[in-house]
Amino acid sequence: MGFSCGIIGLPNSGKSTIFNALTTLSVPAQPYPFCTIEPNVGIVPVPDERLIKLGSILNPEKITPTTIEFIDIAGLIKDAHKGEGLGNKFLSHIRNVDAIAHVIRCFSTRNIPHVYPDIDPGRDMEIVETEIIISDLEIVEERLDKIERLAKVSKDKSLIERDLLFKIKETLEKGAFVRMETFDENEREVIHSFNLITTKPVFYIANIDEENINNIPMNGLEALIRSKGRRIVYICGKLEQDLASLSDDEKSSYMELYGMKRMSIEEVIKVGYEMLGLITFYTIVGKEMRAWTIPKNTTCAKAAGKIHSDMERGFIKAEVINYEDFVQCGSEHVAREKGMLRIEGRDYIVKDGDILHIRFNV
């Protein structure tokens, strides 16, 4: 799995429409608020040109891309933490994801009701983020209650956790995301167990009008997002949802018509991989060629463990060639003859595009 991504936003901002566009599924996306109640989950293969190219050289029986999971949840509104709308408990469905996509309504279509009479992406963004912060604050306060009781019995560990919880509480009370704070390694590990949404990397999806696809009036949204050091992807949700169900040929002609360079799933994956510092490596085992996702700076033995724990445990060495070199050689035979296949040990840092042949013994 590449990464998992939870989709948040106001009702009728187009979360389910964009979920459909990204996953090519067809979950209900209707012009009334709170159309989504139960979460929708979709797993999508990561489009990978390198994998296709390798497939054309090596002709394996099976090609398995890496995948990404999207989770589309109900809409949040102002005061969701007080029970407005569907409340905020449904956020539990995205507490374990790796990244958050925040969909912001930038299309104005009149017959699709918005929570507010006007389109104001900056305001909408702040409302949703405030609710996310308050929801994390609730978790921190619950945990603090528990820890205070535990601290009466066993002081050592619970006091460290209590101090950390106070530090996080202070950050959230200032209206900031916990992710903006710096923590040491141990603290980060404890914080991870709290499953706070504001510790996760966020990027924004501006859901724009199909009529304004090349001319987007954003009311300073982009500047606001960049000032937070975050990323924004522009998607014309409705159009892409419709395109997602077409054949490749039909899709290409419509994309040309609308001046679209690529489908936004590719952009979303690119942003996600960059934000999370992920890379892809490849294996060819028997008849299967497969792409895998790992964080940058992963050692060869750890990468092998991603495939199977036995491979990490019994790791001996790996034959490695990078995609670029392999394609230049044109075949494994030529790569071997030219001595391009290197032998690397367990501490070798795997590079993006490496093709690994792992030798192990258990």
Ligand SMILES: Nc1nc2c(ncn2[C@@H]2O[C@H](COP(=O)(O)OP(=O)(O)OP(=O)(O)O)[C@@H](O)[C@H]2O)c(=O)[nH]1
């Ligand atoms: N014109 C236009 N309509 C859109 C766009 N994106 C979504 N819509 C429409 O807006 C309505 C709401 O879309 P949904 O995807 O259901 O919105 P949501 O955010 O999932 O809403 P909830 O599940 O109710 O929170 C639907 O009628 C969509 O067709 C867009 O880019 N342009």
Ligand SMILES: [Mg+2]
């Ligand atoms: Mg929905």
